[in-house]
Amino acid sequence: MKLKDWGEFGIISYLKDFFPGGGERVILGIEDDCAVVKGPRDFYYLLTCDSQVENVHFVLSLFSPFSLGKRVLAVNLSDIAAMGGKPLFALLSWVLRPDIEAEWLKEFARGIKEEAETFGVNIIGGNLSRTESQIVFDLTLVGEVESDYPLLLRCNSRPGDLVLVTGTLGDSRAGLEITLQGSEEEREKYSFLLERFFTPSPRLQVGRLLHSLKERIALIDVSDGFSQDLGHIAEESGVGAVVEVDKLPISPTLREWSEEKGKDPFLFALSGGEDFELIFTVPRERGEEIKQFIEKESGIPVTIVGEIVFGRGVSFKRGGKEEKETASGWNHFQ
Amino acid sequence: MKLKDWGEFGIISYLKDFFPGGGERVILGIEDDCAVVKGPRDFYYLLTCDSQVENVHFVLSLFSPFSLGKRVLAVNLSDIAAMGGKPLFALLSWVLRPDIEAEWLKEFARGIKEEAETFGVNIIGGNLSRTESQIVFDLTLVGEVESDYPLLLRCNSRPGDLVLVTGTLGDSRAGLEITLQGSEEEREKYSFLLERFFTPSPRLQVGRLLHSLKERIALIDVSDGFSQDLGHIAEESGVGAVVEVDKLPISPTLREWSEEKGKDPFLFALSGGEDFELIFTVPRERGEEIKQFIEKESGIPVTIVGEIVFGRGVSFKRGGKEEKETASGWNHFQ
Numbered sequence: 001m002k003l004k005d006w007g008e009f010g011i012i013s014y015l016k017d018f019f020p021g022g023g024e025r026v027i028l029g030i031e032d033d034c035a036v037v038k039g040p041r042d043f044y045y046l047l048t049c050d051s052q053v054e055n056v057h058f059v060l061s062l063f064s065p066f067s068l069g070k071r072v073l074a075v076n077l078s079d080i081a082a083m084g085g086k087p088l089f090a091l092l093s094w095v096l097r098p099d100i101e102a103e104w105l106k107e108f109a110r111g112i113k114e115e116a117e118t119f120g121v122n123i124i125g126g127n128l129s130r131t132e133s134q135i136v137f138d139l140t141l142v143g144e145v146e147s148d149y150p151l152l153l154r155c156n157s158r159p160g161d162l163v164l165v166t167g168t169l170g171d172s173r174a175g176l177e178i179t180l181q182g183s184e185e186e187r188e189k190y191s192f193l194l195e196r197f198f199t200p201s202p203r204l205q206v207g208r209l210l211h212s213l214k215e216r217i218a219l220i221d222v223s224d225g226f227s228q229d230l231g232h233i234a235e236e237s238g239v240g241a242v243v244e245v246d247k248l249p250i251s252p253t254l255r256e257w258s259e260e261k262g263k264d265p266f267l268f269a270l271s272g273g274e275d276f277e278l279i280f281t282v283p284r285e286r287g288e289e290i291k292q293f294i295e296k297e298s299g300i301p302v303t304i305v306g307e308i309v310f311g312r313g314v315s316f317k318r319g320g321k322e323e324k325e326t327a328s329g330w331n332h333f334q
Numbered sequence: 335m336k337l338k339d340w341g342e343f344g345i346i347s348y349l350k351d352f353f354p355g356g357g358e359r360v361i362l363g364i365e366d367d368c369a370v371v372k373g374p375r376d377f378y379y380l381l382t383c384d385s386q387v388e389n390v391h392f393v394l395s396l397f398s399p400f401s402l403g404k405r406v407l408a409v410n411l412s413d414i415a416a417m418g419g420k421p422l423f424a425l426l427s428w429v430l431r432p433d434i435e436a437e438w439l440k441e442f443a444r445g446i447k448e449e450a451e452t453f454g455v456n457i458i459g460g461n462l463s464r465t466e467s468q469i470v471f472d473l474t475l476v477g478e479v480e481s482d483y484p485l486l487l488r489c490n491s492r493p494g495d496l497v498l499v500t501g502t503l504g505d506s507r508a509g510l511e512i513t514l515q516g517s518e519e520e521r522e523k524y525s526f527l528l529e530r531f532f533t534p535s536p537r538l539q540v541g542r543l544l545h546s547l548k549e550r551i552a553l554i555d556v557s558d559g560f561s562q563d564l565g566h567i568a569e570e571s572g573v574g575a576v577v578e579v580d581k582l583p584i585s586p587t588l589r590e591w592s593e594e595k596g597k598d599p600f601l602f603a604l605s606g607g608e609d610f611e612l613i614f615t616v617p618r619e620r621g622e623e624i625k626q627f628i629e630k631e632s633g634i635p636v637t638i639v640g641e642i643v644f645g646r647g648v649s650f651k652r653g654g655k656e657e658k659e660t661a662s663g664w665n666h667f668q
Contacts, residue, residue: 004432023456098338122357124369133467
């Protein structure tokens with residue numbers, strides 16, 4: 001059997017079992033958006049790492065090095081947001097081709113630094129290696145949460161909880177399609193979608209607000225795609241989820257572009273990936289109150305899109321009727 | 335200018351200046367073998383990351399996945415040893431080709447796990463990505479040191495200090511040459527050298543013993559090559575170093591192989607790299623005592639090979655005379 005037959009989630013599941021974590025100073029191993037370890041007095045440290053591989057996650061000819069730098073940090077910041085954490089410091093591995101221009105590297109570093117300064121992160125270490133082929137950036141980011149607050153874990157959902165999501169879904173994937181296939185005119189008209197793809201906004205403030213509630217909240221960021229990421233919550237919590245597709249938040253720009261192209265924006269919303277919004281579930285009776293609290297404090301819209309039920313997996317309702325087709329997200333190796 | 339013209343150390347120097355580190359909870363940024371941050375009460379955490387890139391650091395056809403797994407962890411453990419630390423937990427990024435065999439990945443994971451268990455490390459996180467070309471493993475390792483002990487920093491050397499080194503030098507590079515060019519017979523006869531290349535032994539115990547002395551000690555591990563790594567100590571301390579080449583510890587096996595091949599074993603010792611021994615400097619009056627203490631407690635030989643002087647750079651004496659030629663070590667991008 002080859003890795004492409006095994007599939008990303010098969011491999012991850014094997015490695016999770018093979019490396020059960022635990023040990024001195026470790027609170028949580030390979031289970032959630034971040035690992036959790038003991039930190040200084042009253043704090044836990046959160047640790048996460050994420051790679052960006054050339055021609056898999058980005059194409060050099062399409063990305064300015066500056067926005068690529070911002071993005072490499074942003075995708076990791078999103079994992080800290082998904083634990084309600086505050087980011088602190090990072091180590092960055094650079095695997096680069098010798099024919100890359102020094103100017104390119106400097107612009108990339110400037111992008112990293114701008115994003116780092118925006119979110120209070122310090123780059124405190126790294127490693128430089130050569131490659132002859134695909135560039136790789138691998139970033140390990142460390143954040144912290146107060147240790148006397150409940151952790152915002154994927155396994156926190158219970159039947160009856162409501163499912164909420166920040167911002168809008170599907171923009172990033174549409175931005176990618178326009179980048180790859182769109183005309184100059186289209187790129188100008190739909191620059192909002194391009195921006196959502198190139199420079200995602202990690203929802204750190206929302207994560208901190210949810211954390212401050214000291215409530216039983218399951219939280220994950222949208223990296224693989226809404227339906228797949230909600231699926232992670234359902235699986236880790238041992239519950240099912242029902243999503244009302246019509247309620248999924250679609251931006252006016254995505255709606256307009258979809259209409260022009262004859263596409264279904266809800267498919268982008270369900271399976272697009274890399275939106276870096278937050279999905280969270282809260283006890284039903286506090287749903288409306290928490291939605292309003294987050295919107296008021298952060299200025300970011302929050303939408304109630306479904307509920308947690310007894311059972312397994314994620315199912316979908318559209319126009320009041322159950323929808324069979326499940327839209328899947330991104331899966332490396334398949 | 336391209337990266338190959340800029341050179342590894344030019345790039346690193348630029349990035350060090352560009353990312354000055356500092357910030358909340360940070361004790362030390364990009365300056366030494368590890369970054370240092372505040373940890374739980376009375377401890378600092380040490381953070382280090384290192385990549386292993388296919389066809390740069392390893393060749394698939396030469397490595398068993400099991401020993402490659404051990405090695406990926408070992409090279410990082412060596413950085414924790416070089417701070418006198420105790421390793422705790424790690425995050426591992428896997429960048430893999432879809433045509434890799436599942437069995438290969440399982441054997442690799444087994445190698446990681448065996449090395450991790452030997453040294454008390456837990457794998458608590460990671461990331462899985464696809465590539466179409468060179469495989470990359472990037473590992474971030476976290477260790478700890480007691481915060482009320484002096485840090486064993488590269489900048490700790492002062493004129494008059496003695497320079498010491500553990501074990502023997504140059505074996506690993508000879509092992510690589512035999513792997514690439516040697517006959518079957520040679521590989522069998524010099525299996526010690528092959529082992530030194532394939533499965534290096536991080537000197538964690540020696541690091542801990544040096545740390546326990548509460549002494550002003552500069553410490554680094556031999557990854558780029560003895561002369562280059564001692565050069566890092568000299569540079570960070572703002573001093574010079576004089577090495578008596580004849581005193582460099584050469585294993586009987588390397589001596590025999592060199593004689594057979596008509597090679598100079600001292601060149602391998604000076605510039606070989608990847609020995610993962612420790613170089614350290616101690617106040618002159620304590621040199622002999624510390625040497626004997628380490629040898630007695632760890633069973634690993636320690637050799638006094640030179641001294642720290644006023645000035646800059648590393649110079650060499652051979653047969654009592656100054657040697658002009660400086661043997662350089664490994665430099666990515668050049």
